Amino acid sequence: MKIRNFVSLEWKQFSRSSYFQKGLAIKILLAFGALYFLAMAIFLGIGVVFGLEEAFPEKDPFKVLNNYLIYYVLGDLAFRYFLQQLPVMNIKPLLILPIKRSAVVRFLLFKTNLSFFNILPMFFFVPIAGVLLFKSYDVIGTLVWLLSFICIGFSINYANFLINKTKVYFFIILGLVATLLALNFYGIIDIASYFGTAFYAIYTDLYWILIPMILLYLLFKINYNFIFKQFYIDGAIVEKASDVKSYNLSFLDRFGKLSIFLKNDVKMILRNARPKQVLLTSFFFLFYGLIFYTQDMYSEIPVILAFASMFITGGFLLTFGQLVPSWDSEYYKLMMSQNIPYRQYLESKLYLMIFATLISTILSLPYLYFGWDIYAMILAGGLFNIGLNTFITLYGGALNRVPVELNQKAKAFSNTNGFSPAQLLISLPKIFGPMLLFYIPYKLISFDAGLIVLGLSGVVGLLLKNVFLNKIEKVYQKGKYKTIAAFDEKK
Amino acid sequence: MENILINTQNLTKAYKGVEVLNIPELEIPKGQSFGLVGNNGAGKTTFFSMLLDLIQPTTGQITSKNIVVSESEDWKPFTSSFIDESFLIGYLTAEEYFYFIGDLRGVSKAEVDELLAGFSDFFHGEILNQKKYLRDLSKGNQKKVGIVATFIGNPEVIILDEPFANLDPTTQIRLKKIIKELSDNNEVTILISSHDLMHVTEVCERIVVLNKGEIVKDTQTSEATLEELNAYFGQEEMN
Secondary structure (H helix, E strand, C coil), X not given: CCHHHHHHHHHHHHHHCCCCCCCHHHHHHHHXXXXXXXXXXXXXXXXXXXXXXXXXXXXXXXXXXXXXXXXXXXXXXXXXHHHCCCCCCCCXXXXXXXXXXXXXXXXXXXXXXXXXXXXXXXXXXXXXXXXXXHCCCCHXXXXXXXXXXXXXXXXXXXXXXXXXXXXXXXXXXXXXXXXXXXXXXXXXXXXXXXXXHHHHHHHHCHHHHHXXXXXHHHHHHHHHHHHHHCCCCCCCCCCCCCXXXXXXXXXXXXXXXXXHHHHHHHHHHHHCHHHHHHHHHXXXXXCHHHHHHCCHHHHCXXXXXXXXXXXXXXXXXXXXHCCHHHHCXXXXXXXXXXXXXXXXXXXXXXXXXXXXXXXXXXXXXXXXXXXXXXXXXXXXXXXXXXXXXXXXXXXXHHHCCCCCCCCCCCCCCCCCCCCCHHHHHHHHHHHHHHHHHHHHXXXXXXXXXXXXXXXHHXXXXXXXXXXXXXXXXXXXXXXXXXXXXXXXXXX | XXXXXXXXXXXXXXXXXXXXXXXXXXXXXXXXXEEEECCCCCCHXXXXXXXXXXXXXXXXXXXXXXXXXXXXXXXXXXXXXECCHHHXXXXXXXXXXXXXXXXXXXXXXXXXXXXXXXXXXXXXCCCCCCCCEHHHCCHHHHHHHHHHHCCCCCCCEEEEECCCCCCCHHHHHHHHHHHHHHHHCCCCEEEEEECCHHHHHHHCCEEEEEEXXXXXXXXXXXXXHHHHHHHHHHHHHHC
């Protein structure tokens, strides 16, 4: 078995999955999206040096750039943590064939390098290097500097892999980043200039490139060992049957017929690895505001704050909601043939998202520290989430046909992130909706008017609940057979 | 005239132009125990899936109690089925699963418990009070849960795809007894598919043989049926 065989297997899996057989329109749109990002990266790469030169005419723009690159590294890491799909490979058939495990593991790891998230930075850094050369910076220094950032890019790739896979690394890296940011915040060290000096040193003293290279090698090795150890179909050597945990959920009985589904969903979330991960992620969304509310830069632009406020209460809604029918993909045929009207099924999911948003709103009370304006904004965002975002998300779910394996963490071999292009499209109104609803009245009338309109939009959405649900139900009904067939597809 | 419960008209299913099922007409009267046999790819599961509106027919339709299954959901309250493991919810215990189905069909916990008590032999002490999630049960035990769950809520139509597969011999014999008892009750119509000719002739009043999507045989079960079926499938092998 050669690399060539792996590649052809991968290609077949990719091109033959139902997920790929999307309409031409979406494919074109996606291609445009990718091109747009690439073009933006090139544009930024070319523009950044000239821009910095203009902004700080007395300083060396290259040095200034290096000062900011640590934020790029951290941002890239966070960005990938939330967005990058983890590599997936069906190892079961490979385990019993005469192939070296190491070959499979290596292939799997190299495969991650081809991700769009790794290609995009190249389109940023190569133009920068080009501009530097054009400005007659040292040729070898620039190339070595470029090479180090390519190494750093791949290191981020592997680091992301680790933090997605293991809690230990997740907390180690989170702890490191948090400490750095805290030290920076309290002015003990200035990480920007610290790392700026270090990055610049690569350019002046070439041997510093060894550090990113060693880092890359270490991260690769850790990943390699980690996966090698887990190279069994259940991801661990001994399979342990989980203990049954029971909960008293009778408080949900007051929801009548819906309580059946609500109770089931609560069990689903608490007893399966994947939804638990989602729960954790949505908890982190609560802290999203800390990034935005603490920066003076953003408080000048309330529309960005409107966006952030939506995220604070919308964590669960967004992360759980986008996979709505997929959560039940393992037993979707049961749901479709049992005595269940579609309407009830959708309504129970709607209530679940509304509860979660309410809880997040309560948990976000500490944001009152930043003043009433901020909290009012969170409340308005919460109302938008409850009244409109829920429906948009449910609607998006109808387009989502990626099965989810409930009790598999998003693990190296067995699970795809249930993230599809359709989801990307439907996320546009989720993100820009609250910004527009706030921005237009804010610009035309006042800050308060913006908040009121944003909040009211949610109330109106709730009043139109039946209209929306009817519409969504029809969409689900229409896609029913396709959804069943896609969920039936074994990964 | 017999009371027709399930009526199939001009039913065909084609995938990309290749026909996998073609049943011009098939009527199943109320209370019949109906057996469907055929080799792999004969269209048994496809037929059942269409009966449950899980697959859309290319042409034609199936009605159940005069309800066109692909147009209305009103057949769901009186129909129950177990086709494969995707009818189980892996993160529930067996009891929780039974109660969940009970809730859906408007059957109280007490009534479910009463029904389950009647199946203690069938369960063989391996299902209830196990403190295990369904996903951690063996394939055979999962199947037992799925089959028994179809009996909850007095359904009028029960559809079982390959109920004997994966079961141990003792359980197979017990299942046959259960199905026979059910079919003695003329209110319940049971549809079973199987690869096992002996089992199916034992429990079904009528047997339909599918081959490449078409009905090639439709007989009332008699003592000669098993032999006929053996002869038929033996001949298939020679062709």
